[in-house]
Every structure is written in structure tokens, then in C-alpha cells.
Amino acid sequence: MTTAETAQSSKLREQIRQVLNAQPQPTVTVLSSLIAIQDSIHYLPDEAIKETAAFCGSTINEVWSVASFYTNFRFTAPGDKTLDVCWGPSCHLVGAQEVLNAVHIALEIKEEGESPDRKVTLKYNTCLGACAQGPVIAINHHLIGKQTAESAAKIARELRGQSS
Amino acid sequence: MSTPFEELQARAKKRWEELTAGDSAWIRVGGGTSGQAAGADAVLDAFRTSVESSGVNANVSMVSAMGLMYLEPQVDILMPNGARVYYGNVEPEEAQKIVEQHVKNGEPLTDRAFAYSGGDVNGVGNLPELNSLPMVALQKRIATRNFGDTDPHDLLQYVAKGGYTALNRALTEMTPEEIVDEIKAAGLRGRGGAAFPAGVKWSFLAPSKAPVKYVLCNCEEGDPGAFNDKGIIENDPHTLVEGLIINGFATRSTNGYVFIRTGHELPIESARKAIAAAYEAGLLGKNILGTDFSFDMEVSLTGDSYVAGEETALMEAIEGKRATPRFKPPFPAAAGLWQKPTNINNVKTLAYVPEIVRNGSGWFKSIGTETTSGTAIVCLSGHITYPGMYEVPMGMTIREVLENIGGGVSVGERIKVLQAGGPLNGLLGEEAFDTMIDFDAMSAAGASIGSGGIIVGNETTNVVDLLRTLIAFNQFESCGKCFPCRLGNTHMLEILDRMCQNKAKPADLALLERVGTSMKAGSLCGHGQLGFNPIASALKYFGDEIKSCLAGEIAPGGVFGDGTMILPTRTRP
Numbered sequence: 115m116t117t118a119e120t121a122q123s124s125k126l127r128e129q130i131r132q133v134l135n136a137q138p139q140p141t142v143t144v145l146s147s148l149i150a151i152q153d154s155i156h157y158l159p160d161e162a163i164k165e166t167a168a169f170c171g172s173t174i175n176e177v178w179s180v181a182s183f184y185t186n187f188r189f190t191a192p193g194d195k196t197l198d199v200c201w202g203p204s205c206h207l208v209g210a211q212e213v214l215n216a217v218h219i220a221l222e223i224k225e226e227g228e229s230p231d232r233k234v235t236l237k238y239n240t241c242l243g244a245c246a247q248g249p250v251i252a253i254n255h256h257l258i259g260k261q262t263a264e265s266a267a268k269i270a271r272e273l274r275g276q277s278s
Numbered sequence: 279m280s281t282p283f284e285e286l287q288a289r290a291k292k293r294w295e296e297l298t299a300g301d302s303a304w305i306r307v308g309g310g311t312s313g314q315a316a317g318a319d320a321v322l323d324a325f326r327t328s329v330e331s332s333g334v335n336a337n338v339s340m341v342s343a344m345g346l347m348y349l350e351p352q353v354d355i356l357m358p359n360g361a362r363v364y365y366g367n368v369e370p371e372e373a374q375k376i377v378e379q380h381v382k383n384g385e386p387l388t389d390r391a392f393a394y395s396g397g398d399v400n401g402v403g404n405l406p407e408l409n410s411l412p413m414v415a416l417q418k419r420i421a422t423r424n425f426g427d428t429d430p431h432d433l434l435q436y437v438a439k440g441g442y443t444a445l446n447r448a449l450t451e452m453t454p455e456e457i458v459d460e461i462k463a464a465g466l467r468g469r470g471g472a473a474f475p476a477g478v479k480w481s482f483l484a485p486s487k488a489p490v491k492y493v494l495c496n497c498e499e500g501d502p503g504a505f506n507d508k509g510i511i512e513n514d515p516h517t518l519v520e521g522l523i524i525n526g527f528a529t530r531s532t533n534g535y536v537f538i539r540t541g542h543e544l545p546i547e548s549a550r551k552a553i554a555a556a557y558e559a560g561l562l563g564k565n566i567l568g569t570d571f572s573f574d575m576e577v578s579l580t581g582d583s584y585v586a587g588e589e590t591a592l593m594e595a596i597e598g599k600r601a602t603p604r605f606k607p608p609f610p611a612a613a614g615l616w617q618k619p620t621n622i623n624n625v626k627t628l629a630y631v632p633e634i635v636r637n638g639s640g641w642f643k644s645i646g647t648e649t650t651s652g653t654a655i656v657c658l659s660g661h662i663t664y665p666g667m668y669e670v671p672m673g674m675t676i677r678e679v680l681e682n683i684g685g686g687v688s689v690g691e692r693i694k695v696l697q698a699g700g701p702l703n704g705l706l707g708e709e710a711f712d713t714m715i716d717f718d719a720m721s722a723a724g725a726s727i728g729s730g731g732i733i734v735g736n737e738t739t740n741v742v743d744l745l746r747t748l749i750a751f752n753q754f755e756s757c758g759k760c761f762p763c764r765l766g767n768t769h770m771l772e773i774l775d776r777m778c779q780n781k782a783k784p785a786d787l788a789l790l791e792r793v794g795t796s797m798k799a800g801s802l803c804g805h806g807q808l809g810f811n812p813i814a815s816a817l818k819y820f821g822d823e824i825k826s827c828l829a830g831e832i833a834p835g836g837v838f839g840d841g842t843m844i845l846p847t848r849t850r851p
Contacts, residue, residue, distance in 0.1 A: 144598040184583050225847055244315035
């Protein structure tokens with residue numbers, strides 16, 4: 115590790131420790147800690163695993179077992195915005211596959227992940243909870259319903275700063 | 279001298295009168311996750327701006343969603359004369375016109391509104407009365423009684439509508455045993471899917487003298503097509519908080535947890551605010567309402583995991599671990615969360631409790647069917663004309679819900695298939711549409727009320743493709759603890775994928791059935807045990823279609839035309 119990386123890492127650790135200590139709810143666990151960190155810095159770097167283990171009196175192995183289990187956690191920095199697209203059966207029946215395909219094309223990717231310019235992270239979601247408005251997508255957890263392939267592609271392109 | 283609760287009621291009455299009985303109009307914008315997805319936030323902003331620029335005397339609030347989701351964003355205006363007029367599918371651009379004409383000039387836009395309520399006997403133009411609309415008239419709203427009327431973040435509005443009366447009654451007039459008996463007598467069955475009598479379950483915990491006991495509220499609700507648990511929490515969180523406190527008192531518990539999946543921002547915010555407001559009002563914490571009962575409550579977030587909704591996996595998640603199910607026994611009442619005696623209930627079950635305590639078990643028992651008292655909160659989505667959330671008495675048939683409330687098929691000719699009760703429950707064909715909605719009748723038909731979701735597919739729906747999506751969900755969500763579930767779902771998904779691509783053989787059917795049998799026998803929780811349900815029920819209602827598919831007689835469809843579909847590739851390590 116270079117000196118610059120070490121400095122960055124210790125800054126990140128400090129930031130994570132603050133998040134860990136600022137959890138408002140009475141019950142603090144490995145899972146609550148990981149959720150708090152991801153809410154704050156949007157992914158779980160190695161430092162998050164180590165700091166959570168120390169903070170909760172747990173082991174790195176145990177913390178990894180929790181982090182790797184829940185599919186909301188990610189271990190690399192996401193794009194600037196996160197775009198969730200629902201693929202659950204309700205949205206499926208009203209055109210979720212077409213929406214997903216159009217978003218893939220707009221983001222120039224073939225599966226979940228970051229667009230090449232790292233402006234957008236695409237995440238498939240099993241159910242966003244607004245089935246009556248399907249097909250549903252969400253930008254940074256804010257839901258938008260009644261999507262079509264065209265409307266979703268337009269949103270995806272706009273998130274990349276491209277004119278629609 | 280007035281009691282602490284009477285003081286709270288007096289403040290609530292004053293608050294409600296300010297909103298409804300003064301000189302100002304009250305503009306209510308329906309919120310909730312569905313309302314947000316339809317654009318309610320922008321509509322709220324537009325009305326606030328319009329009220330300010332027009333200089334009219336009006337309060338503007340984001341309130342709970344009424345459940346008529348096909349009309350979202352929905353706005354209603356209560357005028358000082360007592361007439362309330364409802365507008366559906368409101369665009370932000372319309373706000374100025376509605377405020378100018380309706381609020382300022384007192385002329386409701388009757389060509390734009392869909393209903394009215396209250397006011398004088400002459401009604402409002404030609405508008406129908408709200409309660410004459412079938413999708414309102416056919417409902418029996420108990421758990422959703424305040425939907426559309428109150429601001430979920432305002433405890434006083436909940437109290438003004440009769441809230442916390444049940445808690446006050448429970449704490450000051452009843453013993454824990456009497457409450458448990460009342461819940462038993464009401465015939466309240468758990469709404470999480472298993473339909474176990476709630477009062478009986480409560481009675482397992484009540485006698486334990488342990489110093490720390492937990493009551494948990496399950497709002498994991500990962501089921502696609504179901505949004506009633508989150509709906510109750512985001513639209514009327516205090517009915518749940520009140521229910522959980524009563525649950526705590528009746529079982530002599532010390533702590534309650536409301537368990538919600540991270541990322542569902544509105545229900546989380548709503549639950550947190552409601553709990554904080556209840557503490558502030560003396561309804562939680564030490565010596566609730568001046569009695570010697572003390573009880574604490576907090577929100578516990580889980581990561582994304584469907585199996586976390588299984589009761590023992592849920593306890594693992596609250597403890598901060600991987601959400602995998604435990605062996606039973608010991609049962610939660612003996613050793614649950616942190617090995618302490620624990621009682622767990624679904625959101626809907628608890629949401630009925632205040633009204634049962636307030637109105638008595640006989641009242642609740644008189645609603646619904648012989649074996650299932652009360653209501654079902656049905657979530658309609660898919661190819662249905664009026665998607666939404668509707669609370670109907672148990673015993674209504676599926677067809678009545680689909681046709682009289684849902685307005686029938688939205689696109690296409692007819693409804694062909696229903697996915698009822700979540701991805702571990704069955705598909706239903708038309709011959710099952712006359713089934714009564716009650717736990718036993720639905721289960722006999724091969725489905726379940728389960729989560730309350732009913733996803734509607736029209737005649738163009740490819741049943742095998744729908745099955746693949748359900749099994750793909752179950753495969754993605756298997757926690758991996760029991761290998762028959764982990765591998766079985768993967769294996770079934772592979773077979774269904776082959777079927778959709780016209781690459782299957784007739785012998786694959788027997789293979790599917792063998793895998794399903796192993797999953798049922800060899801899995802610890804419902805996720806594996808019930809995993810074959812969708813296929814079993816599809817064979818019952820759509821056997822010919824499945825056999826044609828196996829014989830290669832159905833052209834592959836899907837977005838790429840080759841029968842493949844876009845699915846997540848990530849699996850749990």
C-alpha cells in the first residue's frame with residue numbers, strides 16, 4: 115500500500131467509526147452496523163468489515179458471513195446514482211423484461227452493475243413495493259411507476275447526462 | 279382531574295377541529311410508496327405553491343393513501359362547508375386551476391373529480407358519493423380504517439379518530455389474561471400466512487415469568503405483489519404501534535421490535551416517527567399512561583433477504599446474523615430472540631388488535647366466515663383495471679374482488695391466471711375464481727391468502743414463463759441453509775428455463791416432481807417446503823399448457839424471442 119492509499123484508508127476508517135458510533139437505535143448489531151455504513155458511504159469497503167468486527171466484538175469472518183448474505187450489500191463503490199428495476203412477477207407481467215432490456219442498452223451493460231462511465235449502477239430488484247404502478251423503477255430509492263422501455267431508457271440516459 | 283389519556287384526547291380534538299371545522303380548506307394529497315411512484319411528491323409541492331400564490335386559506339397535507347391506486351396521485355379537498363371532493367390522476371400542472379376554482383371560487387371541478395363525500399344533501403354536481411363507488415362500498419375497512427383521512431406522521435390525528443382508546447382501555451380496565459381471551463374469542467388468525475390463532479399464540483408467552491420478553495412485528499414483506507404490511511406502516515403506523523403495545527401488555531413483555539427491510543424508506547420513516555411520537559406522548563417507555571406498565575419499542579432493519587420473514591430467521595436477523603431459519607423446537611415462546619421468550623405477529627394481525635379491544639371480540643367475530651373472522655387486505659396488480667389495496671370481508675369470492683372491485687381485466691380479453699398469496703403459493707385458473715377468500719377455502723383451492731397479493735394475468739400470459747419468474751425469485755431468495763431448497767430451486771429453474779426455450783423433454787415433468795418432493799421433505803422452513811407449490815398448482819389448472827410446452831408445441835417468447843429472460847446472476851455464498 116502506498117502512503118496515499120494508507121492515508122485514504124485511515125480517513126475512511128475514521129469516517130466509518132463515526133457512522134458506527136452514531137447509530138441512533140438502542141439495539142446495535144453487526145447487521146445494523148453494516149446497514150448504517152452502506153447508507154452513509156454506499157458500499158462496504160474492507161475497512162467497513164474490519165471496523166465493524168472491532169466495534170461489535172465480532173470477527174472478520176463473522177462480519178463477512180453477514181455482509182455476503184444480504185443482497186443489498188456491495189463491496190465496491192457504486193456509480194453516482196443507483197437505478198433499481200423491478201423484475202418481480204407483478205412487474206414481469208406488465209413488461210419488466212422490456213424495461214430491463216432497454217435499460218441495459220441505455221447503460222451499455224448486459225447485467226447488474228455500473229455503466230462504463232460509472233454514472234449509474236443498475237440493480238435488479240425483486241419487489242419495490244408499488245406493484246399497482248408497475249413496471250416500477252427507482253432512482254436512489256425514489257420510485258417511479260408505469261414505465262415503458264422508452265421511458266426507462268430515457269431516464270437511464272438522462273442519469274448518464276446524455277440528452278434524451 | 280383528567281387522566282393523561284383524556285388530556286391527550288383533548289389536544290387531539292383541538293387539532294382535528296383546526297383542520298376540519300375552521301374557516302380554511304384542507305387539501306389532502308395521498309402519499310405512500312405507490313402514491314410516490316405515481317408522482318405524489320410533485321403534486322404536493324404544486325398545491326403548496328398554488329395555495330401560497332393564490333393567497334387562499336388552506337392547509338395542505340400529505341396524508342395516507344386511500345388504496346385506490348389506479349387514481350394516484352390522488353388529491354381531495356375538504357371545504358369549510360363540509361363537502362369533500364376527490365380528484366384522481368392529478369398532474370402538478372392542474373394544481374393552480376383546482377386551487378383557484380375550487381378553493382378560491384368555491385366551484386369544484388366536477389368534470390375532473392371522481393367523487394364527493396359530506397356536505398349538504400344536494401351533493402356536489404353530478405358526482406357520485408364516495409361510498410357509492412363499488413370499490414369503496416364493498417370494502418370493510420378495519421386495519422385500513424384511517425387510510426386517506428389522516429397524516430400518518432401526526433399522532434394527534436390518529437387519536438382524534440379514536441386511536442389509543444383501546445390501549446387506554448386495555449391498561450386501565452383489563453387484565454392481560456382478559457385481552458388474550460378477547461383475541462382468542464375474536465377468532466383472529468395470524469395474517470402472515472400460517473393462519474394460526476393469534477390469541478392461542480399469545481397465550482404461550484403470557485405465563486412466562488422471565489424478566490425480559492419480546493414481541494416482534496414482522497414487516498419483512500418481500501413478497502412481490504403484496505404491499506399491505508408496508509401499506510399499513512406507512513399509512514397508519516400508530517394502529518400497528520398501538521397493536522404491538524397491547525400485544526406487549528397482554529403477554530407481559532418488555533420490548534417490541536418492528537422489523538422492516540432496509541431501502542423501504544417510507545415505511546421505515548413512518549414507523550420511526552410514530553414510535554418517537556408515542557414515546558413523547560407517554561404511550562411508550564416507563565409507566566405508560568400513568569399505569570405501572572412499561573414497554574420499549576424500536577425499529578429493526580434487515581438487509582435484503584426474503585427468508586428473513588420466516589419467524590426464526592427474523593430473530594437471527596434482529597440479532598445481527600445471517601437470516602437463516604433455526605430448528606424448532608425450541609419454539610419462540612420458550613426461546614426466541616436472544617433465547618428469551620418471544621411472540622411474533624404479522625403487521626396485519628396486530629393492526630386489527632386495537633379495533634378488537636375497542637369494539638369487542640363479538641363484533642370482529644361477526645365479520646367474515648365461520649372459520650376466518652375479519653377481513654382480508656387484498657393487493658391487486660398486473661392486468662387488472664383498478665389495481666390497489668382493498669380490505670374486504672373474508673368470504674367474498676375471488677371473482678367478486680376481481681370484477682366488482684378490480685373492474686376486470688385491463689388489457690386483453692379475459693383473466694386467465696392469478697398468482698395469489700406470494701411466490702410460495704399457487705397459480706389459480708378460472709375454475710377457482712369462485713373460491714371464497716378465507717384461509718381454508720383458499721388452501722383447498724391450492725393457493726393461499728398468504729400475503730394478500732393477487733397478481734392478475736390475462737389470456738396472453740404464458741404460464742410456464744410466469745412459473746419461471748416465481749421459481750427464479752425463490753431460487754434467488756433461498757437462504758442456502760438446506761441444500762434441497764438451495765439446489766432444488768436451482769434445478770427447477772433450469773428445467774423451467776429449458777421449457778421456455780423449447781429445449782425440454784416430457785420426462786422433465788417427472789424430474790420436476792421428484793425435485794419438489796425432496797424439497798418438501800428436506801427443508802427446514804416454508805421456503806423449501808412450499809417451493810413446489812407454484813408448479814403443483816399450475817399442473818392442476820394449466821396441465822395441458824405445461825404438457826404442450828414440454829412437447830415443444832409452444833413457440834418460445836420473451837424479450838429476445840428465444841425464450842430466455844433477464845435474471846440476476848448473483849447467488850448467496
